[in-house]
Amino acid sequence: MKHRRYLLGYDIGSSSVKASLVDADSGQCVSSAFYPKKEAPIKALQPGWAEQSPDDWWQYLKEATADVMRESGAEKLEVCAIGISYQMHGLVCIDKNLRPLRDSIIWCDSRAVPYGQRAFMELGNEHCLSHLLNSPGNFTASKLAWVRENEPDTFNKIYKVMLPGDYIACRLSGTPATTISGLSEGMMWDFKENQPAQFLLDYYDIPSSMLADIVPTFGVQGEVCGKAAQELGLAEGTPITYRAGDQPNNALSLNVFEPGEAATTAGTSGVVYGVLDRVAYDPKSRVNTFAHVNHQPSTRLGVLLCINGTGILNSWMHRNVAPTLSYAEMNDLAAQAPIGADGLSILPFGNGAERVLCDKKVGASIHCIDFNRHSQAHLLRAAQEGIVFSFAYGMQVMSDMGLELKTIRAGKANMFLSPIFRTTLASITGATIELCDTDGSIGAARGAGIGAGIYRDHNEAFSSLKILQTIEPDTANRKAYREAYNRWLTFLP
Secondary structure, eight states, X not given: OOOOOEEEEEEEOSSOXXXXXXXXXXXXXXXXXXXXXXXXXXXXXXXXXOEXXXXXXXXXXHHHHHHHHHHHTOOGGGEEEEEEEEOTTOBEEEOTTSOBSSOEEOTTOOTTHHHHHHHHHHHOHHHHHHHHSSOOTTSHHHXXXXXXXXXXXXHHTOSEEEOHHHHHHHHHHSOOEEOHHHHHHTTOEETTTTEEOHHHHHHHTOOGGGBOEEOOSEEEEEEOOHHHHHHHTOOTTOEEEEEEEHHHHHHHHTTOOSTTEEEEEESSSEEEEEEESSOOOOTTOOSEEEEOTTOSSSOOEEEEEEESSSHHHHHHHHHXXXXXXXXXXXXXXXXXXXXXXXXXXXXXXXSSOBGGGTTBOOEEEEESOOTTTOOHHHHHHHHHHHHHHHHHHHHXXXXXXXXXXXXXXXXXXXXXXXXHHHHHHHHHHOXXXXXXXXXXXXXXXXXXXXXTTSSSSHHHHTTTOOEEEEEOOOGGGHHHHHHHHHHHHTTOO
């Protein structure tokens, strides 16, 4: 009987930890599981704070691993490699025994905002942008600066600082390590000097010895140690061969590696992540730029647009405008209104400050409603179009950086289930949209296959990726879409 080969992928999210086991030869997922079954708790000790216990992530990972191994019937020696995707921008501080000194300050914690703003001002906008490609912002380095100032006893005990995925890899292998991609998302990589960002570490008075050793994104980063093997029921020596933050990994999961390609999601918030082949940044820092998974030896950067107010507007409409309808029925009703919703425009920015609007909190708003003309259908269509137009606005910033997006890939989920949403997005941007069947943990497993040398390259790794649907721009109605978008732009502050 042919020996089976499996790849194990983990996705360390703030809501849950998911594990997927992928058959290395067929590329098919044979088992998936996630924990906890209810959303993982986030501790908010003060307004604007958000923390999680790294030990909880490990416990969830153990439970999910046990489930996929049991359900698949896989033997531990059949697992060839492990890949890790993780929530970006978090801070984990460990001591010399590799144990967390405090809970992780995670991505949505905003306590470090003043630290990043002060660094940006005092170090100089141009200097920060040309070296980091971003402002220091509310990223990992600034969170560590907060710990230094407010928890000096903890800071003085730190052996290494890590991102969430680095910590999980450390628990698996017993060896702390990080990647260039990870350092770049934490504002700790200097793209001009091609080394850790010493100038920012010096400014924050952070010893560079706190940074873990750098390993490649693809390749043997470590091996499962005896203790972790016993806890997880895996084989000691199983290689860890890939790790990346959730947005670069989402792009990888959709086989987005080359310039002109983009990955997007449209859940509560929305993200467009496009690949650029040269060092560039937005002078106003309205989008973020990180090292993509295949950065080096060739330049491959991921330019990330994040819009807080996207699908959350559609869910608000569901609760308050169409509470008796399903989302599919809402889409059908919205389609009864014409392109441009007969002059009705909606700004979707009701979920906090928007980075793409220079961190302004402008709120959601409805414009030009006519009580004699507009109906429930017009409101629903205008909401979906407003979400698309916010994407298009941010993608223009990306275009100004030299990023021309020709292909947009997304999972067939959330807003991409709406024909209006996806057709409007294709028609406004001129890009072809491909909807695929994948997720972050499956992508991490396939990434592990690349890193382990099981696949020659990403094209072989994702040869089994199913494109469920392709949406081309509606060229016949391009003028109507453009007029609606231009009208929407007039209502932006």
